[in-house]
Amino acid sequence: MPKRDGDGWVDCDCGIRHWGRFGAAGLLLLRCDTDEPQVLLQLRAEWTHGGGTWALPGGARDSHEDSITTALREAHEEMxxxxxxxxxxxxxxxNHGPWVYDTVIAHSMGDAGARIANPESTAAKWSPIEQVESLALHPGLKRSWLSLKSLTIDSLKN
Ligand SMILES: [Zn+2]
Structure with a gap:
């Protein structure tokens, strides 16, 4: 297994310090077998960056990975x-310039085995798309949610 080399901080042009030397990626999983499609969220543990907020499973991209590989690996490790x-x-x-966060939108029929799988999160939940913005979201997710929401709704049409 290749060495994990993505761990580290980037001082970004946006004024924020982001995690992931080669950027980061996360999974927006939409469960489509329920009456209303639902998004999988995890509550980040208090000790983590952005602790106590709801986020997507995700993390630093390694240099040998593409962002889909990263997002799926992190979703497996964390959830x-x-x-x-x-x-x-x-x-x-x-895309922030020196740093990029890629969100992979995927569908599942069923819960794909989602559970809390490591100590970085303390709870998991499925939320209807329209209710996500009423939650205390991680700042990164909050910033991109409106774009993600419209792409998620579009993804149901084709
Ligand atoms: Zn930035």
Missing amino acids: GIDISALTVKHVFSD
């Missing part, structure tokens, strides 16, 4: 997601 149960629909790039 036990069975990545063979997913269909990738879209990748949204939040």
